[in-house]
Amino acid sequence: MISMHESTTARAGGPGGRGGVAASLARAGAPAIVVADELETRYRSGDTEERIQVLGVLDRIVEEQAAPDLVRAVGIDLVRDALRTNDPRLVAAAMGPFAGRHLGDHDWRHGVVKLVFMGVPLAGVARLHERADDELARMAEDLAEEREAAGRPIPDDLRALLPAPAAAGSDASLEKGR
Amino acid sequence: MRIFDPHIHMTSRTTDDYEAMYAAGVRAVVEPAFWLGQPRTGVSSYLDYFDAITGWERFRASQFGIRHHAAIALNPKEANDPRCREVLPELGRYLRRESVVAVGETGYDSMTPEEDEVLETHLDLAKRHGLPVVVHTPHRDKKHGTQRTLDVVANSGIAPELVVLDHLNEVTVDLVAERGCWMGFSIYPDTKMDPQRMVAILQRLGTERMLVNSAADWGRSDPLLTAETGRAMLDAGFGAAQVDGVLWENPVAFYGQSGRLDVTPLPGFELGGDAELFEGNSILRGAAAMPAEAEATAGAS
Numbered sequence: 001m002i003s004m005h006e007s008t009t010a011r012a013g014g015p016g017g018r019g020g021v022a023a024s025l026a027r028a029g030a031p032a033i034v035v036a037d038e039l040e041t042r043y044r045s046g047d048t049e050e051r052i053q054v055l056g057v058l059d060r061i062v063e064e065q066a067a068p069d070l071v072r073a074v075g076i077d078l079v080r081d082a083l084r085t086n087d088p089r090l091v092a093a094a095m096g097p098f099a100g101r102h103l104g105d106h107d108w109r110h111g112v113v114k115l116v117f118m119g120v121p122l123a124g125v126a127r128l129h130e131r132a133d134d135e136l137a138r139m140a141e142d143l144a145e146e147r148e149a150a151g152r153p154i155p156d157d158l159r160a161l162l163p164a165p166a167a168a169g170s171d172a173s174l175e176k177g178r
Numbered sequence: 179m180r181i182f183d184p185h186i187h188m189t190s191r192t193t194d195d196y197e198a199m200y201a202a203g204v205r206a207v208v209e210p211a212f213w214l215g216q217p218r219t220g221v222s223s224y225l226d227y228f229d230a231i232t233g234w235e236r237f238r239a240s241q242f243g244i245r246h247h248a249a250i251a252l253n254p255k256e257a258n259d260p261r262c263r264e265v266l267p268e269l270g271r272y273l274r275r276e277s278v279v280a281v282g283e284t285g286y287d288s289m290t291p292e293e294d295e296v297l298e299t300h301l302d303l304a305k306r307h308g309l310p311v312v313v314h315t316p317h318r319d320k321k322h323g324t325q326r327t328l329d330v331v332a333n334s335g336i337a338p339e340l341v342v343l344d345h346l347n348e349v350t351v352d353l354v355a356e357r358g359c360w361m362g363f364s365i366y367p368d369t370k371m372d373p374q375r376m377v378a379i380l381q382r383l384g385t386e387r388m389l390v391n392s393a394a395d396w397g398r399s400d401p402l403l404t405a406e407t408g409r410a411m412l413d414a415g416f417g418a419a420q421v422d423g424v425l426w427e428n429p430v431a432f433y434g435q436s437g438r439l440d441v442t443p444l445p446g447f448e449l450g451g452d453a454e455l456f457e458g459n460s461i462l463r464g465a466a467a468m469p470a471e472a473e474a475t476a477g478a479s
């Protein structure tokens with residue numbers, strides 16, 4: 001599953017290596033359908049490192065498109081694919097700037113909570129503070145309740161997602177260590 | 179102690195596990211279909227997997243004296259992948275197999291509209307095939323997911339006694355108890371549920387409709403935690419009959435609803451529990467040679 005090594009070296013937002021992927025996809029003027037197809041092919045046929053690279057360049061590639069709809073749709077498919085994996089490096093890379101800008105609220109919130117489960121620091125989640133909403137706070141609160149009931153610790157990243165009133169001390173036990 | 183592990187992924191486990199499980203009293207398991215860690219990309223890898231858990235894995239278990247049955251479903255994560263969803267029309271022929279005693283594991287992962295649809299399809303298949311259903315409750319947003327699962331189960335019209343909601347915890351168990359579904363608990367080394375917490379739940383809610391499993395797979399997990407939970411129950415003052423109720427009779431009753439469950443001892447092996455004390459260990463000693471034979475058979479194929 002997730003070794004300590006992997007979960008501590010994965011960083012939300014990923015390194016997003018630029019190497020050959022960015023270079024070959026950034027060809028000015030390539031039609032959207034060609035770019036979208038290449039992104040998908042590189043991701044699907046790539047190993048984990050290559051998939052992380054594709055996820056890392058999505059945001060920039062979409063920004064460069066004159067008509068970004070198709071490329072964005074492919075990007076969302078790939079991000080959702082990566083979010084289904086159990087590899088913290090892929091999940092972290094999926095929650096980078098592209099997801100911050102384009103992933104729907106439901107999937108985005110699940111991505112954040114999944115990183116909490118995996119013990120990956122949320123510091124690298126793009127637009128975390130802008131996008132954190134009441135529903136994410138509710139999910140965090142429910143998770144904290146489960147952890148409490150199980151006698152398990154509440155990680156700082158989870159604590160930071162809790163709704164303001166609870167964080168301010170309505171529940172003394174959740175307050176510990178803050 | 180005789181043990182029926184109602185939810186374990188033996189394809190991810192070794193023959194050492196099978197030997198240790200037999201020694202701990204495990205005589206029957208159900209292996210629900212789930213994902214591989216690495217997402218599948220198409221129907222054919224699904225079909226090979228279904229064939230593996232109803233074929234090779236069942237045979238492998240039998241060589242260690244363990245009755246093996248399967249549950250078949252498209253798992254919740256892959257319900258979101260259109261390439262995998264194509265497997266749905268193929269499920270029927272597997273659900274007719276003698277080795278298949280349930281639909282599962284189904285349920286929610288991220289609670290998407292696709293997962294809603296696939297869960298409904300699975301419940302409908304269970305009704306049509308007269309099979310119980312193993313419904314996994316999600317890791318993320320578990321309380322909300324459990325509530326929504328119960329609503330979908332109620333709307334489907336399936337009898338609640340044909341449904342187990344699995345991976346429950348202190349927060350979600352009461353929601354399920356009041357609806358009449360079975361309550362499943364996965365005992366894990368460091369997440370989900372541990373033996374002491376399990377005992378506390380059994381003390382609070384009793385042993386009826388309770389299923390305890392190891393859900394062991396390729397993650398950090400332990401196929402012997404069912405036995406450890408049995409010992410924790412005894413230490414806490416539960417009687418041997420109550421332990422047998424939770425670890426054997428309950429899963430037999432639940433999967434027995436399929437009409438296909440066979441938990442008689444495999445030839446050359448003994449039933450666990452008290453039977454062993456009276457009959458001695460002669461057959462068991464004889465059985466120790468079986469894994470070597472199994473190896474020879476495997477090597478030949």
Ligand SMILES: [Zn+2]
Nearest residue numbers: 210212283393
């Ligand atoms: Zn499972």
